[in-house]
Amino acid sequence: MSERKSWSEFRSSKAQWFWSVIGASALTMLVGFTWGGWTTANSARVAQALAVRDARAELAGEICVHNFINADGAKANLAGLRDQSSWAREDFIEAGGWATIAGDEASVVNAADVCAERS
Secondary structure, three states: OOOOOOHHHOOOOHHHHHHHHHHHHHHHHHHHHHOOOOOOHHHHHHHHHHHHHHHHHHHHHHHHHHHHHHOOOHHHHHHHHHHOOOOOHHHHHHHHOOOOOOOOOOOOOOHHHHHHHHO
16 A cells, blocks of 8 residues: 555644744735735824715815805905915915804814915
């Protein structure tokens, strides 16, 4: 008979079993975090905070556009906005007070950017 053992007769040692479990776990995590869409709790919190900030800026930007269009001298304000350079438009909107929501002391972060884009 042959000295070769068939697969059905194979019995792994504890060390082989241990390292195969470790390797399979590492490979599963690598695939999951790289291509599977898994995230850590911290990166999920960061993504949530960014989504909340962006949604709030969108809403405040829409209110800003409404305030800008309905303000006295809207045509003159629009001409003044268009005369500004792209990086100074946010300051122009904030100085006019259109990006400030009633009850808040300061304008919402990025609301003036949204307002300037849509005005």
